Amino acid sequence: MSTSQTNGFKWAGRGLLAVYTLFVAFPIYWTLNTAFKPLSQIGTFPPTLYPKGFQFDAFVWVLTNSRAIDAILNSLIIASGTTILSVILGSLAGYAFSRFSWVDPGGHVSFWLLSTRMFPPVAVVLPIFFIYGRLGLQDTLIGLMLLYLTFNLPLTTWLMRDFFDKIPTSFEEAAFVDGYSRFETFRKVIFPLVRPGLVATMMLAWVFAWNEFLFAWIITGNNTSTYTTIIPTLIESNQIQWNNIMAMAAVVATPPTLILIAFRDNIIEGMTLGMTDI
Amino acid sequence: MAKVEIDSLTKRYGSIVATDDVSLDIEDGSLTVLVGPSGCGKTTTLRSVAGLESPTEGTISFDGVDITDRPPQERDISMVFQDLALYPHMTGQENVAFPLRAEKGYSEPEIEEAVQEAAEVTDCDGFIDKKITELSGGQQQRVALARALVRRPEVFLMDEPFSDLDELLKRQLRAEVVQLQQEFAVTMIHVTHDQEEAMTMGDDLVVMNRGNVVQFGNPDEVFSRPRTLFVAMFIGSPQINRFDCDLSWDGDTAILDSGELVFELSGEAARPLRKATETRLAVCVRPQRLSWAETEPEDRLSIPVTVNVTEKIGTEDIVRCTTPRGHDVTAEVNSGTLSEGMDGYLVFDPANIHLFDGIDEEAERLN
Numbered sequence: 001m002s003t004s005q006t007n008g009f010k011w012a013g014r015g016l017l018a019v020y021t022l023f024v025a026f027p028i029y030w031t032l033n034t035a036f037k038p039l040s041q042i043g044t045f046p047p048t049l050y051p052k053g054f055q056f057d058a059f060v061w062v063l064t065n066s067r068a069i070d071a072i073l074n075s076l077i078i079a080s081g082t083t084i085l086s087v088i089l090g091s092l093a094g095y096a097f098s099r100f101s102w103v104d105p106g107g108h109v110s111f112w113l114l115s116t117r118m119f120p121p122v123a124v125v126l127p128i129f130f131i132y133g134r135l136g137l138q139d140t141l142i143g144l145m146l147l148y149l150t151f152n153l154p155l156t157t158w159l160m161r162d163f164f165d166k167i168p169t170s171f172e173e174a175a176f177v178d179g180y181s182r183f184e185t186f187r188k189v190i191f192p193l194v195r196p197g198l199v200a201t202m203m204l205a206w207v208f209a210w211n212e213f214l215f216a217w218i219i220t221g222n223n224t225s226t227y228t229t230i231i232p233t234l235i236e237s238n239q240i241q242w243n244n245i246m247a248m249a250a251v252v253a254t255p256p257t258l259i260l261i262a263f264r265d266n267i268i269e270g271m272t273l274g275m276t277d278i
Numbered sequence: 279m280a281k282v283e284i285d286s287l288t289k290r291y292g293s294i295v296a297t298d299d300v301s302l303d304i305e306d307g308s309l310t311v312l313v314g315p316s317g318c319g320k321t322t323t324l325r326s327v328a329g330l331e332s333p334t335e336g337t338i339s340f341d342g343v344d345i346t347d348r349p350p351q352e353r354d355i356s357m358v359f360q361d362l363a364l365y366p367h368m369t370g371q372e373n374v375a376f377p378l379r380a381e382k383g384y385s386e387p388e389i390e391e392a393v394q395e396a397a398e399v400t401d402c403d404g405f406i407d408k409k410i411t412e413l414s415g416g417q418q419q420r421v422a423l424a425r426a427l428v429r430r431p432e433v434f435l436m437d438e439p440f441s442d443l444d445e446l447l448k449r450q451l452r453a454e455v456v457q458l459q460q461e462f463a464v465t466m467i468h469v470t471h472d473q474e475e476a477m478t479m480g481d482d483l484v485v486m487n488r489g490n491v492v493q494f495g496n497p498d499e500v501f502s503r504p505r506t507l508f509v510a511m512f513i514g515s516p517q518i519n520r521f522d523c524d525l526s527w528d529g530d531t532a533i534l535d536s537g538e539l540v541f542e543l544s545g546e547a548a549r550p551l552r553k554a555t556e557t558r559l560a561v562c563v564r565p566q567r568l569s570w571a572e573t574e575p576e577d578r579l580s581i582p583v584t585v586n587v588t589e590k591i592g593t594e595d596i597v598r599c600t601t602p603r604g605h606d607v608t609a610e611v612n613s614g615t616l617s618e619g620m621d622g623y624l625v626f627d628p629a630n631i632h633l634f635d636g637i638d639e640e641a642e643r644l645n
Binding site for chain 2: 168170174175176177178181184188189192193
């Protein structure tokens with residue numbers, strides 16, 4: 001291939017990426033643009049491309065309104081709780097599936113686990129609503145944590161199993177021969193090697209729980225509403241508080257963004273199942 | 279150091295028999311090589327000694343103490359794995375120190391000293407500080423050896439650790455391992471599928487096939503008196519020449535007829551053939567025992583051949599020949615004596631032939 005052709009491809013590639021970046025970035029820009037506008041400017045046509053007269057009212061509302069703050073805190077607690085549970089249980093289950101073939105000889109149990117993610121969640125909303133009513137789990141934090149576990153556990157189990165599969169059994173056997181128990185071997189050999197995968201898995205589980213709307217809408221009440229259930233209440237019969245909605249969106253998008261930035265190396269390594277150095 | 283006794287070891291995986299009634303006495307301080315083709319049960323035997331497999335039947339003992347039911351942690355062994363099992367998240371040094379840290383009894387300076395010593399004897403003190411991923415294959419091999427040596431175990435196990443190395447490095451490391459084994463007088467069990475490696479390293483060879491021990495003996499014995507046709511065909515490079523012959527008798531003379539070649543044996547050489555239970559036998563002769571003659575000799579056995587290919591291996595040439603009817607015969611002769619296209623006779627002494635009672639691989643040696 002000639003150099004000019006190579007350059008041509010390179011520039012075409014960059015052009016495509018630039019267009020894609022605009023496409024992805026535009027909603028973020030519009031979110032912020034709307035959040036800073038006064039309500040009266042939002043519905044105008046043609047729309048204004050930047051807020052005329054910056055207003056922080058919407059952000060102030062999000063950060064001072066007790067209902068919004070409580071909802072964000074509830075979301076944090078629920079997402080973090082379910083993530084911790086699902087990563088601990090998923091790691092243990094994934095390790096067992098990976099290492100002990102007698103646990104699941106035909107692979108049916110692990111397939112069944114995965115299959116729980118194959119049907120639309122809305123199909124089980126009603127049964128779960130009634131079951132939770134009976135068990136007194138409606139409108140409780142622990143109820144939603146457990147509910148999200150049913151969706152996160154298959155994900156974490158399968159991902160962690162994949163990460164464990166990548167570690168040769170001889171790594172463990174060598175440690176056994178050297179005198180380490182299975183638990184110590186896990187702690188000193190296996191855990192450090194799956195850590196990038198573990199971080200990526202936690203991230204996925206956390207983001208799922210953080211963003212979940214449907215079950216939260218059905219199961220939670222006044223005590224435990226998550227932020228996702230607050231946003232629709234801002235759509236009122238006579239007006240839609242677009243600026244508050246957008247400010248809320250900007251605020252709740254911040255934690256996952258920060259987490260992504262902080263752990264991006266681990267996440268890339270984990271997501272690509274690369275484990276670059278093994 | 280310990281004497282390892284394996285008694286009637288049988289390991290079944292469902293209907294698959296990995297080892298079938300294997301019994302071995304491995305002397306204290308000896309280097310024993312388990313050798314055989316893939317799936318012969320050599321690795322299963324080794325892993326059973328390590329405690330990584332639990333035998334279906336049979337016992338294993340070290341110095342008379344039955345350790346069959348002990349987990350690997352309580353066996354005082356060390357093992358070099360086929361993939362070496364060095365931990366990529368640690369440096370060479372941390373890898374070597376790893377076995378010592380399993381026990382609480384060592385202080386930090388003691389560990390450091392032991393690691394240093396192990397690194398010196400295995401020649402890896404130059405790169406022991408580096409991450410495992412930064413080391414070459416040969417360097418990793420040395421670190422793996424150091425890790426296995428650092429604790430001075432009773433029994434040292436090696437599971438084909440050289441299989442991924444290039445030829446030169448392989449030879450060098452083999453020699454070094456033998457030297458270390460002698461220096462430390464440790465009982466070593468080494469597994470390989472490479473018969474050359476087995477021949478060059480072992481004090482004793484255990485030739486295995488289909489889960490059974492076919493022959494146990496020193497390399498010379500295995501090479502010059504293979505117990506079955508399988509051993510004869512498996513051990514030795516180039517491979518032994520084999521002729522499947524029909525046996526008939528003319529008085530005291532045994533006539534072995536391959537359909538093309540006829541070997542006549544009489545007197546002492548024919549006597550073992552009296553024991554034959556089969557009429558079709560394998561007659562084998564090592565390429566190293568063949569010599570060249572221009573004309574057919576009167577008093578010795580010979581095979582008429584045409585030289586096809588000569589391969590130089592140093593002071594000798596490996597000569598690949600065919601008989602007039604196309605049977606392949608290989609000989610090893612002094613370098614430069616033969617060239618392609620030459621016609622003549624490959625001559626051998628009746629004392630150098632190996633006779634087997636049958637033509638399947640279990641056929642037992644007659645002479």
